[in-house]
Amino acid sequence: MSFDSLGLSAELRRAVAEQGYTEPTPVQRQAIPTILEGKDVMAGAQTGTGKTAGFTLPLLQRLSERQINGRRPVRALVLTPTRELAAQVGASISDYGTHLPLRSAVIFGGVKINPQIEKLRHGVDILVATPGRLLDHVGQKTLDLSKIEILVLDEADRMLDMGFIRDIRKILALLPKDRQNLLFSATFSSDIKKLADSLLNKPVLIEVARRNVAADSVDQIVHTVDRKRKRELLSFLIGSQDWKQVLVFTRTKHGANKLAQQLERDGLSAAAIHGNKSQGARTRAVANFKQGEVRILVATDIAARGLDIDQLPHVVNFELPNVPEDYVHRIGRTGRAGHEGEAVSLVCVDELKLLRDIERLIKREIPKIVVPGYEPDPTIQAEPIGGKRQGGNQRHDRGRRAQGNNANTSHAKRKPSRKSSGAKGASADGTREGTAAPRSGRKPGKPQATSHQRRTASSQRGERPSLLGGKR
Numbered sequence: 001m002s003f004d005s006l007g008l009s010a011e012l013r014r015a016v017a018e019q020g021y022t023e024p025t026p027v028q029r030q031a032i033p034t035i036l037e038g039k040d041v042m043a044g045a046q047t048g049t050g051k052t053a054g055f056t057l058p059l060l061q062r063l064s065e066r067q068i069n070g071r072r073p074v075r076a077l078v079l080t081p082t083r084e085l086a087a088q089v090g091a092s093i094s095d096y097g098t099h100l101p102l103r104s105a106v107i108f109g110g111v112k113i114n115p116q117i118e119k120l121r122h123g124v125d126i127l128v129a130t131p132g133r134l135l136d137h138v139g140q141k142t143l144d145l146s147k148i149e150i151l152v153l154d155e156a157d158r159m160l161d162m163g164f165i166r167d168i169r170k171i172l173a174l175l176p177k178d179r180q181n182l183l184f185s186a187t188f189s190s191d192i193k194k195l196a197d198s199l200l201n202k203p204v205l206i207e208v209a210r211r212n213v214a215a216d217s218v219d220q221i222v223h224t225v226d227r228k229r230k231r232e233l234l235s236f237l238i239g240s241q242d243w244k245q246v247l248v249f250t251r252t253k254h255g256a257n258k259l260a261q262q263l264e265r266d267g268l269s270a271a272a273i274h275g276n277k278s279q280g281a282r283t284r285a286v287a288n289f290k291q292g293e294v295r296i297l298v299a300t301d302i303a304a305r306g307l308d309i310d311q312l313p314h315v316v317n318f319e320l321p322n323v324p325e326d327y328v329h330r331i332g333r334t335g336r337a338g339h340e341g342e343a344v345s346l347v348c349v350d351e352l353k354l355l356r357d358i359e360r361l362i363k364r365e366i367p368k369i370v371v372p373g374y375e376p377d378p379t380i381q382a383e384p385i386g387g388k389r390q391g392g393n394q395r396h397d398r399g400r401r402a403q404g405n406n407a408n409t410s411h412a413k414r415k416p417s418r419k420s421s422g423a424k425g426a427s428a429d430g431t432r433e434g435t436a437a438p439r440s441g442r443k444p445g446k447p448q449a450t451s452h453q454r455r456t457a458s459s460q461r462g463e464r465p466s467l468l469g470g471k472r
């Protein structure tokens with residue numbers, strides 16, 4: 001099936017062709033004709049499915065079918081949970097709308113408000129916004145939402161997770177009753193269903209990926225390792241397998257900063273993004289990562305939301321997330337739009353319960369592989385992990401989800417013999433990238449096995465991957 005049969009105008013088909021897309025994705029096949037008919041939509045589609053084009057293309061078409069003379073009111077509003085996602089959606093609207101005479105703007109917090117006011121004053125057809133800054137504009141009377149024809153809630157589950165429900169309700173109260181509503185969400189909790197019931201009018205349901213099921217195009221692996229050797233193993237994996245572009249998740253802002261600095265010291269170029277970094281610093285880090293100037297981007301869950309990097313080959317969970325759904329979001333950053341990807345989780349003894357919760361959620365067991373030389377020490381006891389989910393408070397913390405202690409800062413007793421063992425791991429000793437040697441007797445320079453080969457070798461040796469004791 002090509003884009004020609006979806007009812008899109010020649011201008012939009014041309015823009016799609018310029019993006020290099022030849023076939024619509026499943027969510028696009030279902031959403032585009034439905035939205036063009038003016039119906040409300042509730043779509044269960046996770047990041048990476050092409051959902052942005054799924055709503056942007058028909059939205060652009062519907063607005064362009066009726067031109068407004070004189071001063072332009074805002075006619076379409078896209079709400080997103082994060083600045084990054086807002087910027088991504090804004091970029092998609094510019095790309096797909098390039099041959100149409102429509103104007104769009106993106107507004108989010110953390111940057112000056114005046115340029116946004118100036119832009120709004122000149123007239124904007126489509127506005128992409130995060131809820132907080134949108135309400136700031138409403139408060140300053142620099143924005144009128146009374147002419148909205150189409151509302152999109154993108155990653156609605158994230159918005160609720162981040163405590164935006166009250167802001168969303170305030171915004172909904174400012175919109176005209178007669179409008180088209182499109183709700184996109186990766187998961188459907190009871191809160192999302194409640195929101196959908198109050199918002200949508202006889203919605204068409206579109207579900208392209210089963211709820212909470214990780215994309216099949218992502219090869220998932222767990223490497224069990226001691227908590228204090230995770231950084232070393234990460235450097236080793238990146239160096240020995242020559243990974244060029246890796247997105248690494250940590251649980252905390254502090255952990256992200258610390259890890260990026262340590263990787264830099266290992267000779268691997270790295271940058272960290274998290275909520276405490278200025279918008280400028282985050283944008284720069286992402287741009288450098290996309291262009292290949294920075295090899296490793298270390299991010300917290302919130303900061304990474306909405307990142308869209310084409311064909312990202314590797315995602316690493318340096319620490320498992322406290323919330324199992326975040327695992328699905330994290331690994332959704334790889335294996336996007338038909339490309340294969342690999343998601344590697346470094347799991348220490350403290351995280352076994354988190355791992356079990358994740359496996360229960362995704363309804364599959366993730367293969368566990370011990371990297372030779374990084375066998376977990378069976379004498380190390382599990383320790384509590386900081387940064388538990390914030391329960392009731394979470395709904396009101398405006399995205400400032402608790403950033404607990406980094407598991408790496410805990411002080412487990414380790415066997416002294418390991419510390420003094422021969423070769424230094426990875427590039428801790430300044431070993432150049434790509435020639436890192438593991439702690440085991442494996443020779444530097446010898447081609448290292450890919451994760452798939454390691455897995456195969458491990459099962460051929462009849463080793464049962466073990467979380468606690470390495471090889472049994």
Ligand code: AMP
Binds near residue numbers: 023024047309
């Ligand atoms: P999304 O799920 O909207 O975040 O999109 C994920 C990625 O898929 C983005 O990099 C898009 O540029 C890309 N994409 C969207 N539609 C298509 C398509 N029909 N064919 C190939 N790639 C696409």
